[in-house]
Every structure is written in structure tokens, then in C-alpha cells.
Amino acid sequence: xxxASFKEIISTLPKRKGWKDSNNDLFLYQGFWCxxxxxxxxxxxxxxxxxxxxxxxxxxAPKTGTTWLKSLTLAIVTRTTFDDSTSPLLTNxxxxxxxxxxxxxxxxFTNRDPKNPLLATHVPYSSLPKSIIDFSCxxxxxxxxxxxxxxxxxxxxxxxxxxxxxxxxALEEAFELYCQGVSSYGPxxxxxxxxxxxxxxxxxxxxxxxxxxxxxxxxxxVKKLADFIGYPFSSEEIxxxxxxxxxxxxxxxxxxxxxxxxSGKHHERTPGVIENKIYFRxxxxxxxxxxxxxEMAARLDSIES
Numbered sequence: 439x440x441x442a443s444f445k446e447i448i449s450t451l452p453k454r455k456g457w458k459d460s461n462n463d464l465f466l467y468q469g470f471w472c473x474x475x476x477x478x479x480x481x482x483x484x485x486x487x488x489x490x491x492x493x494x495x496x497x498x499a500p501k502t503g504t505t506w507l508k509s510l511t512l513a514i515v516t517r518t519t520f521d522d523s524t525s526p527l528l529t530n531x532x533x534x535x536x537x538x539x540x541x542x543x544x545x546x547f548t549n550r551d552p553k554n555p556l557l558a559t560h561v562p563y564s565s566l567p568k569s570i571i572d573f574s575c576x577x578x579x580x581x582x583x584x585x586x587x588x589x590x591x592x593x594x595x596x597x598x599x600x601x602x603x604x605x606x607x608a609l610e611e612a613f614e615l616y617c618q619g620v621s622s623y624g625p626x627x628x629x630x631x632x633x634x635x636x637x638x639x640x641x642x643x644x645x646x647x648x649x650x651x652x653x654x655x656x657x658x659x660v661k662k663l664a665d666f667i668g669y670p671f672s673s674e675e676i677x678x679x680x681x682x683x684x685x686x687x688x689x690x691x692x693x694x695x696x697x698x699x700x701s702g703k704h705h706e707r708t709p710g711v712i713e714n715k716i717y718f719r720x721x722x723x724x725x726x727x728x729x730x731x732x733e734m735a736a737r738l739d740s741i742e743s
Contacts, residue, residue, distance in 0.1 A: 444478045445460045451477075453619050457612045458597050458604060464620060468565045471624050476562045479540030480561055487543065487567040489695075493575040494667050496536065496558040498649060499629045500622050501590035502582035505651045505717050508532035508558060509688040511578065514664045516678065526614075528696060531704050531714045533558075539567075560623045563632035574643055576667050582649040584626055585667040585726035585738050588616050590719065613734060617741060627741060650723050656685045694718035 448465055456462035456473065463573065464471040489495075496511060498504040509532040513525060526535050537543050537550065539559035554682065570577070582590075592613075596606040604613065606635075612621075619625030637646035645666045652659045660681055664670050671681055686692060693699055694715075696716070702714040726735065 444481045445474070447481070448474045448477055453493045454615070457592070457607050457615065457621070461733065464622070468562075469628065470565065471564050471620050472622060476540055476560075476622075480565060481664050482544045483539050483559075483561070483567050484565070484666070485540065487569060489567065489573045489575050490555070491573050491575065493553045493557060493570070493573070493578045494555050495539075495566075495570055497563070497577055497579045497633060498558070498560060499587065499624075499626055500560055500580070501594055502587050503580045503652070504558065504560075504648060504696050505532055505693075506688065506690070506721065507578065507647070508556075509693060510534045510660055510663065510684065511556060511667065512536060513688055514660065514669050515554075517669075517675075517684065522683045525687060527687065527693070529698050531699060531702065531717065532693075533704055533717070562623065563636050565724050577633075577636075577639065577644045578647065578663065578667065579644065580649055580652070581630045583634070583723070583726070584741070585730060585735055586649075586723065587626060588613065588621075588738070589726045589729050591616075591621065592684035593719055597719070598712060609729065613675040613730075617737060646663040653723055657681050660685055690718065690721035694721075 448467070452466040453463045454466075454471065456464045462473065465474055465477055467477045472480070494511065494515070496507055498507065502740060509527055512535050513527060516525065533560075536554075536556045536558050539557055540561060543550065543557065573582070592606070592609055595612075615621060616624070616626070619628070623629060633644065634646055637644040645663065647659065647663075661671060661676075675681070699714045699718055704712045704714050704717070730738075
């Protein structure tokens, strides 16, 4: 099926206003909301993408720790080729190192680097390409407190739009849409639940991580992540402090202060260019308290339960 046919299908889908104040409709496709650009990529991937058993797929809802998880996983996989002074993460945004399924690979699924088993996606579990499930690729998923996920997503969109001289919705309007499930790749709760249930059914193939727990004990979870994806640390590497070096290199403090992430730009295939610094705001647990009222927090908690 060609992109023109994808557009025709998308034009028939349920539609809601997005989080911008002009021409940014979200469409409901297979139970999740998304812009037409990304849905076209998802459709293409579902029809054409052929995964390999060695693939490691990093799955996330937007703004739940994607940049960090990509960085940690890439550092683990490439540690025998690079160290903390030569890693590509020192000169490249992690999104430029790990291809995004429905964007970077949407037009051509045959141009992947054969030495790089990593790819990433925001697609819900139920809409992943069939080959990812059938070939039993390793899937790593990270979830985040929905209150922090909402605030982070809102600020990401707001900062990106300011760069384009556009305006986002007011936070209260975006919050109302979020509670209704209308956000990029939302409803958020359905996204998390899909991967959570799948991880219970296939614990050998799906690793379910929680952002807060990883922040509290990153070294332990980096070891767990390495074991799961088939790149375990040797006792010698552990003695030499390699795990701690990777954790330090991939920390928010270190990555956000690299020149490439302060002044560089991410050349996505999406319309326009994104400044790398937009991907680094705070990365903190509990930052939602600075933006949401107790009533708003209670409402999200009631949906969560």
C-alpha cells in the first residue's frame, strides 16, 4: 500500500484537536491518537518492516525516559568498541544513534546499519509490526508516573513550538485532553498497560522498567538491562567500575551539558529541525508538583487506578 493510500485511510479516522493552537489534528488509529505523519510511518512499518531475532526494540510512550534509555542501551551494546571518552553519545544525540521505527525507517527498512541491533518506537504493543512479535525480538519498555509524563510532554511541545514561532494550548487545556486520552500515542494508561500485560506473558522477551526505580538505583538496573538484552557485564568489567562509568556518562547532568546537546540540532525526518537541548529539561522525579494543582494530580491518580 502506498503513502497516498495511507492518507486516504487516515482521512476517514476519528479526529480531535491536538495540543497546538493551529492545524495539528490527532487521529485515532488502532486505539491510539497520533498525528497523520506518524500514523503513515506506523502503517508502513506494519506492512513492510522485517525484524531480526537479534533486534533490541526500545519501546516508550513520549517523554517517559526515551533519551536516557536509548543512551544507556547504546552504551551497553557498544562498550567493547567505544569507551566513555570515545562514545558516539559524546558527539551525537542518542536519537541520531538509535533509529526510530516509524520515522527513520518508515521509507526504507533495508538501510539499517547491520552492526546496530537497536531501534526505537512509541507504538503501543498491540500495534507493533508483526515481525517484532513473531521473531521474538527483545523489547525494553520504560514507564513513568503519568503526572511527570504529562508535564514533560507539555513542556517538550511548548519549547518545540516556540522554536517554530507557534503557540501550544494552555496547560489546562492540554491537561483536559490528556485525561481524555488524547495525546500523542495516547491514551497513556493503555500504552503502559499493554506492555505491562505483555511483559507478564513473555518475561523472557519483554523487560518492563519504571523510571523512578531506575533513577533511584541506576547501577542495578543497568546490570539488569545488560543481562536481559544479551550483553551482560563480566566480573572483570564490574570490578573496573565500567557500569558506574556508563551510568555517569549517560546521566542527565553529563548529557545535557555536552556541547552537542546544548547547541546541536536533531535532523528528524519530521517537518522541521529540533534543537537538541529541547530533549533535556529536568529529568527529575516529582517535578509535576511545580505545575499541577492537587485537584489535577488527584484526577490523574484516579484514572491511573
